[in-house]
Amino acid sequence: MSDDSLKEAQEVLRRVFGHPGFRGLQASVIAEVMAGRPALAVLPTGGGKSVCYQIPALLRPGLGLVVSPLIALMADQVAGLVQAGVAAARLDSLTYPEARAATWARIEAGTLDLLYVSPEGLLQPWMLERLSQVPLSVIAIDEAHCVSQWGHDFRPEYRQLGQLAGLFPGVPRLAVTATADARTRRDIREGLHLGEAREFVASFDRPELALSAERKAGTGRRRVLELAKARRDRPGVIYAGSRDGTEALAAELCAAGLPAMAYHAGLDRDLRERRLAEFLASDAAVMVATIAFGMGVDKPDVRYVIHADPPASIEAYWQEVGRAGRDGEPAEGITLYGAADMAWALRRLDGQALSDEVRAVQVRKVRQLYALLDGGACRTAAVRRYFGEEGVADCGRCDNCLNPPKGADLTLQAQKVLSAAQRLNGRYGRGRLVEHLLGKTREPSAFEAGLSTFGVGAELSAGDWRGLIDQLIFDGLLREDPNEGRPLIGLGDAEAVRAVYRGERRVEGRLSQGRPPGSGDGSPDGGGTPGRRRRDASETVFEGDPQLFAALRAWRxxxxxxxxxxPYVIFSDRTLAEIATRRPADAAALSRVSGVGESKLARYGPAVLALVAGEVPPGD
Structure with a gap:
């Protein structure tokens, strides 16, 4: 971008969005689009992806077209743009005929800057035909990982967006996402016909986000209640694996006095919309949701995300925990997981019509996720390495960094478990396998009592044997047959099992004298050790006037x-905190606060300045 073009883009950033300068790779991505070239940008959640296509849409002649997968996400972005004084609209299945006609009138008059559409809506022949008569400034494909069969949220309709290259030649196309490994990025390029387009990949680090994971005890529901109650009065998202699960968990949270709501695709559309609006407007609501909620949440002040059931892959994990802390303030991502969850994920893949190649990749992604969750390494560093970052240091804020698990060489014990599972011929579940190792099977048959593995496990507790069995399942050394709800334990990968038998593969795990599986660290909020406590997700870096901050939030x-x-499309908490700290005395000073663009200054400036001066805002 030339100096003049850069200054022009920075002026739009300041004037419209109220931000003093570009962050990270934003300027480079915008320069590529302004030059009329296609690009692929992988920027972290909260990293300002939308600015990369919104500013070119405002600077280049024509209409900016944004393809987005969820109505809630489109509605959120359009609402924020309208607040900033941008002419933006959306066309989707919820748009009333009168509003649809008015939007097309604005498009044809050339008075609309940005139009948001779903891939299904855009690909209608009549829609493509009508847009072919309109000059376009840029085509942005948001959540572009949906293009890829290797990604975590593949949608066939997204794959069809490749035809836009031929239908709108000369219009720069920008594909943006927060989560895409190297294979997924290659697939996005191929699927969207991006050719030799430049690729911009930012760091996947989220310094405000503290990650932790715990093995489940039973269904894990009691632990979810403990975690949520310890975070009372903070907005959060809890992911559950089924619609019934969201309803049951939301009911239990409500019974415990928490303002919780269930959200899933099976709800009546109006009810779903009302619940989403209530959650977005609340300072403390808890949304218990299936992944249908996923990308449609731009609420910046979500303080925690809890996975009551694990996600499908590391990509999905990073997308979903990324809903927390979008405002840059401390937030948490907590995941509960168990061997039964992994077995369910693998069975689900078995039931899908996938090619052998795709199935093999997806199975590997499942195993990589559980290796991350059950491992003792820095979780943030593991995610960053997964996405291809090099030279990554430990984060110092996840549970494994703050309270490193004490590992022990359990190779001999693993050999005992594998040998027992082999001798029992996969006919029993984990409880019976543990009883066998401890020699505590009630009324064992002469056959079982005569096996060399009967009673050889006195050195470990029943809990430690269960934890080791889970770990061996995660590692693929054991497998769990669902057996119509009564899982049976058998041997897993034959070559890997032989390597353990021969002592060529070492097994290291956790024992109860270290950090017991599923117990966290004993603290009610899952924080770190007393000596190295992480900054709590309710703590913000704020040195301003708390009374003024409270008054500003009440006005908002x-x-x-x-x-x-x-509320956050009016002003973010961060902007209100800066106002309460700097106490601007006039419009010029207020305009220098990050997040206060010209439109918001004109619209809200008098009320905000009155509050700063201790007066009643106009209109009250």
Missing amino acids: RAEAIRQKAP
Whole structure:
């Protein structure tokens, strides 16, 4: 980008969005689009991906077209743009005929800057034909990982977006996502016909996000309640694996006095929309959701994400925990997992019509996720390495960094478990296998009592044997046959088992004298050790006037209710905190606060300045 073009883009960033300068790779991506060239940008959640296509849409002649997978996500972005004074609209299945006609009138008059559409809506022949008559400034494909069969949220409709290259030649196309490994990026390029387009990949680090994971005890529901209650009065998202699971867990949270709501695709559309609006407007609500909620959440002040059931892959994990801390303030991602979850994920893949190659890749992704969750290495560093980053250091804030698990050489014990499973011929579940190792089987048959593995496990507790069995399942050394709800344990990969028998493969695990599986660290909120406590997700870096901050938030809430809009599209908490710290005395000073663009200054400046001065805002 030339100096003049860069200055022009920076001026739009300041004037419209109220930000003093570009972050990370934003300027480089914008320069590529401004030059009329296609590009692929992988930027972290909260890293400002939308600015990379919104600013070119405002600077280049024509209409900016944004393809987005979820109505909630489109509605959120359009609401934020309208607040910033940008002419933006969306066309989707919820758009009323009158609004649809008005939007097309604005498009044909050339008065609309940005149009958001779903891939299904865009690919309708009549839609493509009508847009072919309109000059386009840029085509942005948001959540571009949906293009890839290797990604975690593959959608066939996204794959068809490759035809846009031929239908709109000369229009720069920008594919953006927060989660894509090297294979997925190659597939995105191929699927969207990006050719030799430049690729911009930022660091996947989220310094505000503290990760932790715990093995489940039973269903894990009691632990989810403990974690949520310890985070009372903070907005959070809890992911569950089924619709029934969201309903049951939300009911239990409500019974415990938490403002929880269930969200899934089986709800009536109006109810789903009402619950989403309530969650977005709340300072403390908890949304218990299936992955249908996933990408449609731009709420910046989510303080925690809890996976009551694990996600499908590391890509899905990073996408979903990334809903927390989008405002840059401390947040948490907590995952509960168990061997039964992994077995279910693998069975689910077995039931899908996939090619052998795709199935093999997806099975590997499942195993990589559970290796991350059950491993003792820095979790953030493991994610970053998974996405191809090099020279990655430990984060110092995840549970494994703050409270390193004490590993022990359990190769001999692993040999005992594998040998017992082999001798029992896969006919029993884990409880019976543990009883066999401890020699505590009630009324054992003469055959079982005569096996060399009967009673050889006195050195470990029943809990430690269960933990080791889980670990061996995660590692593929044991397998779990679902057996219609009564799982049976058998041997896994034959060559890997032989390597353990021969002592060529070492097995290291955790024992109860270290950090017991599923117990966290004994603290009610899952924090670190007393000597190295992580910064709590309710703690913000704020040195301003707390009374003014509270007054600003109260005013914002009233304004949001009046407009029927999420509070954060008016001003973010970070912007209000800066106002309460700097106490601007006039419009010029207020305009220098990050997040206060010209439109918001004109619209809200008098009320904000009145609050800073201790006066009643105009209109109250």
